Amino acid sequence: MEKKYTGLLYIAPWLVGLIIFTIYPFIASFILSFTDYKIIYQPQFIGFSNYIKMFHDQLFWTSMFASFKYVVLTVPLKLIFALFIAMVLNFKLKGINFYRTAYYVPSILGGNVAVAVLWRFLFANNGLINQFLGIFGINPVPWFSSEYPALFTISALRIWEFGSAMVIFLAGLKDIPQELYEAAAVDGATPIRSFFKITIPLLTPIIFFNLVMQIIQAFQEFNGPYLITGGGPLYKTYLFPLLIYDNAFKYFNMGYASALSWVLFIIIMIFTALVFRSSRYWVFYSDSDEGEVK
Amino acid sequence: MKRAITLMVSLIFFLTIILAGCGTSKQESSNNVQTQETQKQITLRFSWWGDDTRHQATLEAIKLFEQKYPNIKIKAEYAGWDGYLDKQTTQIAGGTAADIMQINWNWLPIFSKDGNGFYDLNKLSKELGLEENYTKNILQLGTVNGKLNGIPVALTGRVIYYNKTVYDKFGVSTFPTTWNDLINIAKKFDKGYYPMILGDYDAWLLSMTYAIQKTGKPFIDNNGKLAFDENDIKIALDFYKKLIDNKVTPTIATIANEGGNGNAPIEQLPSFIDGKFAGLFQWTSAVKKDATPLKEKNMELALGGIPMDSDSKTSGAILKPSMLFAINKDCKYPKEAATFLNFILNDPEGVKAMGLNRGIPVSKSAVDTLQKAGLISGLEYDGLKFLLDHPSVPISPYLEDPKLQDVYRQTIDQISYGKVTVDEAAKYMYDNVQKVLSEITK
Numbered sequence: 001m002e003k004k005y006t007g008l009l010y011i012a013p014w015l016v017g018l019i020i021f022t023i024y025p026f027i028a029s030f031i032l033s034f035t036d037y038k039i040i041y042q043p044q045f046i047g048f049s050n051y052i053k054m055f056h057d058q059l060f061w062t063s064m065f066a067s068f069k070y071v072v073l074t075v076p077l078k079l080i081f082a083l084f085i086a087m088v089l090n091f092k093l094k095g096i097n098f099y100r101t102a103y104y105v106p107s108i109l110g111g112n113v114a115v116a117v118l119w120r121f122l123f124a125n126n127g128l129i130n131q132f133l134g135i136f137g138i139n140p141v142p143w144f145s146s147e148y149p150a151l152f153t154i155s156a157l158r159i160w161e162f163g164s165a166m167v168i169f170l171a172g173l174k175d176i177p178q179e180l181y182e183a184a185a186v187d188g189a190t191p192i193r194s195f196f197k198i199t200i201p202l203l204t205p206i207i208f209f210n211l212v213m214q215i216i217q218a219f220q221e222f223n224g225p226y227l228i229t230g231g232g233p234l235y236k237t238y239l240f241p242l243l244i245y246d247n248a249f250k251y252f253n254m255g256y257a258s259a260l261s262w263v264l265f266i267i268i269m270i271f272t273a274l275v276f277r278s279s280r281y282w283v284f285y286s287d288s289d290e291g292e293v294k
Numbered sequence: 295m296k297r298a299i300t301l302m303v304s305l306i307f308f309l310t311i312i313l314a315g316c317g318t319s320k321q322e323s324s325n326n327v328q329t330q331e332t333q334k335q336i337t338l339r340f341s342w343w344g345d346d347t348r349h350q351a352t353l354e355a356i357k358l359f360e361q362k363y364p365n366i367k368i369k370a371e372y373a374g375w376d377g378y379l380d381k382q383t384t385q386i387a388g389g390t391a392a393d394i395m396q397i398n399w400n401w402l403p404i405f406s407k408d409g410n411g412f413y414d415l416n417k418l419s420k421e422l423g424l425e426e427n428y429t430k431n432i433l434q435l436g437t438v439n440g441k442l443n444g445i446p447v448a449l450t451g452r453v454i455y456y457n458k459t460v461y462d463k464f465g466v467s468t469f470p471t472t473w474n475d476l477i478n479i480a481k482k483f484d485k486g487y488y489p490m491i492l493g494d495y496d497a498w499l500l501s502m503t504y505a506i507q508k509t510g511k512p513f514i515d516n517n518g519k520l521a522f523d524e525n526d527i528k529i530a531l532d533f534y535k536k537l538i539d540n541k542v543t544p545t546i547a548t549i550a551n552e553g554g555n556g557n558a559p560i561e562q563l564p565s566f567i568d569g570k571f572a573g574l575f576q577w578t579s580a581v582k583k584d585a586t587p588l589k590e591k592n593m594e595l596a597l598g599g600i601p602m603d604s605d606s607k608t609s610g611a612i613l614k615p616s617m618l619f620a621i622n623k624d625c626k627y628p629k630e631a632a633t634f635l636n637f638i639l640n641d642p643e644g645v646k647a648m649g650l651n652r653g654i655p656v657s658k659s660a661v662d663t664l665q666k667a668g669l670i671s672g673l674e675y676d677g678l679k680f681l682l683d684h685p686s687v688p689i690s691p692y693l694e695d696p697k698l699q700d701v702y703r704q705t706i707d708q709i710s711y712g713k714v715t716v717d718e719a720a721k722y723m724y725d726n727v728q729k730v731l732s733e734i735t736k
Contacts, residue, residue: 039384040383121553142547250697251697
């Protein structure tokens with residue numbers, strides 16, 4: 001009897017945190033999403049009005065569109081970049097551990113406000129990037145003040161934080177048996193051919209995992225656009241989480257903001273489910289008989 | 295073991311109670327105050343936001359007050375501006391707000407739509423020295439529904455300040471007094487130099503000022519209804535288009551390019567510090583921080599005022615309380631709270647300690663005291679004096695509603711980026727301001 005609860009006691013710090021910071025807000029936001037809640041007045045139950053309101057809210061569609069564009073731009077680039085760096089770091093170079101650490105650093109700093117501010121300076125009109133381009137006689141690019149590069153500038157910040165995806169790729173690469181490459185080389189396969197026929201197929205479970213994680217993260221991106229562009233110019237970088245934030249903490253429409261959060265949650269769920277569904281067609285597990293190494 | 299479980303369960307319970315809302319804790323804490331303190335000893339909580347110099351000055355004033363009134367203790371609760379409204383909102387909602395609060399003017403419609411959100415200070419007129427120190431017009435600014443919700447501490451308003459050094463360089467010796475002159479001087483400026491910088495929000499406020507001058511109407515009336523019609527808005531937006539076309543102000547893209555337009559404050563923009571953006575439309579209370587970096591570069595910021603054409607119906611001046619002091623509607627000791635407010639607002643001893651950290655005070659006796667001490671002068675005072683000498687139609691506290699601000703900014707951005715014609719922008723703005731106003735005044 002006592003033993004049963006001892007374990008519970010050990011995980012109590014985590015459990016308390018989970019209840020207070022995850023489960024309670026989770027349930028509360030669901031209930032609040034059906035109310036009109038301005039914080040200083042008691043919440044009023046208004047049924048599905050908040051969800052209906054979204055369809056008429058122009059900003060809802062604008063920010064949704066911006067978020068999708070952001071995800072489509074960021075996720076593949078980041079995965080390719082992370083994989084590329086992981087491949088490079090997989091070579092047996094001198095001092096390789098130092099480089100592995102160094103390339104991981106941006107991910108630790110990534111969510112940091114200071115880095116977003118740094119980004120603002122780097123990409124400013126007379127910032128380092130434009131000065132560098134100036135050496136080659138390229139005119140200054142309005143990185144975040146004109147409509148088109150703005151979203152890319154925000155994406156670049158995310159892509160630069162490739163560290164966690166890279167580390168996972170690196171672990172995956174190390175798991176690929178060396179004999180396969182040797183056998184392929186004996187059969188006359190070029191390195192490029194082995195990359196597409198050995199590395200990629202054997203790495204698909206890792207790609208799958210990273211893809212799911214990155215999609216979830218990208219949909220939730222807030223710091224970058226909030227601090228660098230403030231959602232501008234002309235709402236081109238006004239990602240969905242910014243809409244939630246503005247409604248919650250700028251306009252104090254907590255009910256509507258809760259409803260928006262749930263919509264975001266559902267969208268992420270759908271995409272995750274889609275990726276999981278599609279995975280049976282492109283993910284190969286080398287130790288199962290379902291998929292096979294082609 | 296059992297004790298540990300009990301402890302854990304009670305811990306979770308305790309935390310849940312805190313989360314579930316602090317609705318009851320207000321009463322508990324004031325009960326504590328009553329039982330703990332000896333008979334006449336009273337503790338009042340006073341909350342404000344500000345920077346460190348304001349904190350120190352206020353704490354000093356509190357110390358002097360406690361020496362003068364040993365039976366009243368003031369518990370100071372202070373923080374920076376960031377996130378202050380969130381905190382204040384939670385406290386008011388939970389009934390745990392301080393007894394005496396420093397509040398922002400546009401919070402009145404948020405917290406006290408019917409005038410019952412704060413203590414009616416008219417009831418404490420004598421203790422607060424209202425009649426001797428404040429004009430009716432000033433008190434009107436803190437009144438909702440006939441109830442005095444807050445005493446304006448200081449006033450602030452928007453005027454143009456200009457970089458005199460740069461203007462002189464281009465042969466402009468005084469700031470233009472008419473709008474046409476303002477547009478004409480832009481031609482004298484070298485490429486890359488602009489007579490002023492207007493971010494999207496500043497741009498709207500200046501254009502609105504122009505349209506108020508032309509029409510003589512307020513933008514939003516006293517009842518929170520839009521008083522401008524679509525055509526009046528068009529007058530304002532046409533004017534803004536003219537300003538960017540004639541290079542009186544850089545486009546929003548140019549400003550954003552420097553990291554500005556709402557993200558970095560003007561005083562941090564390289565072009566402003568270098569004198570290329572040679573003027574700004576700023577709150578009088580905030581001008582100091584713009585003047586400082588220029589001074590370091592041996593440039594002088596001077597008052598430009600607000601240009602006016604001969605056919606102007608009014609000055610269009612935007613003047614509002616920069617902040618107010620209010621008393622909690624559930625305060626147990628309103629008289630004592632009023633005594634404290636009187637001390638820091640009107641009593642020479644308190645006024646001197648408070649200094650100019652909340653702007654130039656409106657209280658007559660405070661102004662007297664500070665003038666005698668030779669403390670009132672400079673850009674802020676010049677700007678305020680200009681605004682007080684050029685009265686205009688009343689400004690609505692709804693003007694600065696965050697959602698409306700987004701509408702203004704969006705409209706100005708669309709024009710500046712050349713996405714819409716002025717007619718389309720005027721229609722967009724008219725429709726959306728109506729929509730937002732009907733939502734927030736509901």
